[in-house]
Amino acid sequence: MAQVVGTLAGPLPDLERVLGRVRGPQPGPTVIGVGGLHGNEPAGVLALVRVLEELGRRAGEVSGEFVGLAGNRAALAEGRRYLGRDLNRSWTPAGLAAAGEAGVNGTSEDPEQVEFHSALTEIMLEARGPVYLLDLHTTSGPGEPFSTVMDSLRSRKFALGIPVPLIVGLGELVEGTLLGYMAKLGVPGMVFEGGKHDDPSSVDASEAGIWLALAQAGIIAGDAFPEVRESRDRLSTETKDLPRALELKYRHPISEGEGFKMLPGFRSFQRVGEAEILARDRMGPVRAPWGGRLLMPLYQAQGEDGFFLIKEFHPSWLRVSEFLRRAQVDRIVHWLPGIRRESEGRGMVVNRRMARWFALEILHLLGYRKEVDQGDRLVVLKQVE
Ligand SMILES: [Zn+2]
Secondary structure, three states, X not given: OOOOOOOOOOOOOOOXXXXXXXXXXXXXXXXXXXXXXXXXXXXXXXXXXXXXXXXXXXXXXXXXXXXXXXXXXXXXXXXXXXXXXXXXXXXXXXHHHHHHXXXXXXXXXXXXXXXXXXXXXXXXXXXXXXXXXXXXXXXXXXXXXXXXXXXXXXXHHHHOOOOOOEEEOHHHHOOOOHHHHHHHOOOOEEEEEEEEOOOHHHHHXXXXXXXXXXXXXXXXXXXXXXXXXXXXXXXXXXXXOOOXXXXXXXXXXXXXXXXXXXXXXXXXXXXXXXXXXXXXXXXXXXXXXXXXEEEOOOOOOOOOEEEEEEEEOOOHHHHHHHHHHHOOHHHHHHHOOXXXXXXXXXXXXXXXXXXXXXXXXXXXXXXXXXXXXXXXXXXXXXXOO
């Protein structure tokens, strides 16, 4: 087990890539916990270390393996989101190849990504069962913990083991995430957002998320570890007034030089009205395009997402969608006007001029997500279930 010196209040220097691993005597699933893919988010690292230490004392009761990985070590050492580029935005085959070519001559994130990737590959090769990804993050603004998934059935099931709001639709709005990369490899996973970066309760919430994820994956028996029940109580109490299922509907992208500044006082899950002023930039006020709930208002200098808007949906839709996917209704969805199968591959092409407005909603229910958006022509791709 690596010694971690540092607190939430300051940077975390000299981290080992592998924070620790607990391999049980019995084979079983592998959960890969990642903390600090963003260097100003140390809470996940601290929570991983807590659980690794406790679980290490009871390794005999573990079936499978739990590994904790540090994300952007160079940025964690400086307490910044990233030094050269965001380490959670280039997890694509092209991004990985570029990082490998750049090596030590590129930004410090290039060797970080290469090294992280080889640690990841090694763990997956040594796995004795299914692999799950638990990617721990925190936010610059305040708000309750939540989870997000790439919306495969297995990812959903994994995430629903943690009683916090589940947000789907992330993959369509944010490209190149580690979560998306692993989903394409068929590895179910979730991002767990523990709360505000510097709030000590974010470490506690992240720790609770880890215990519940380990139980949900089947690495530990929920009734043998009191931490599992305590974690469930803690998180359900903290999020009891929030909807169980929501969809990301809108992202406000920002770029350097725009002078984006969120107005003070907003928090995740807060309701905002249509046209409400949320922020200001060089062009003037930035308004909510419609009424809904706010997610992740940006209160830090680095980042490309000003804020997100989310809409709740009834959790029974998750069951409807599971039924439709299991029944493989997508085999006939191209009978709908304006939808045809791609000549090769797993995709569908939607002609927006012909397709009814609900075509994309139906495809979402069936497990398809937007891949290429060319205005009138939209290509959607089936998630690996
Ligand atoms: Zn983050």
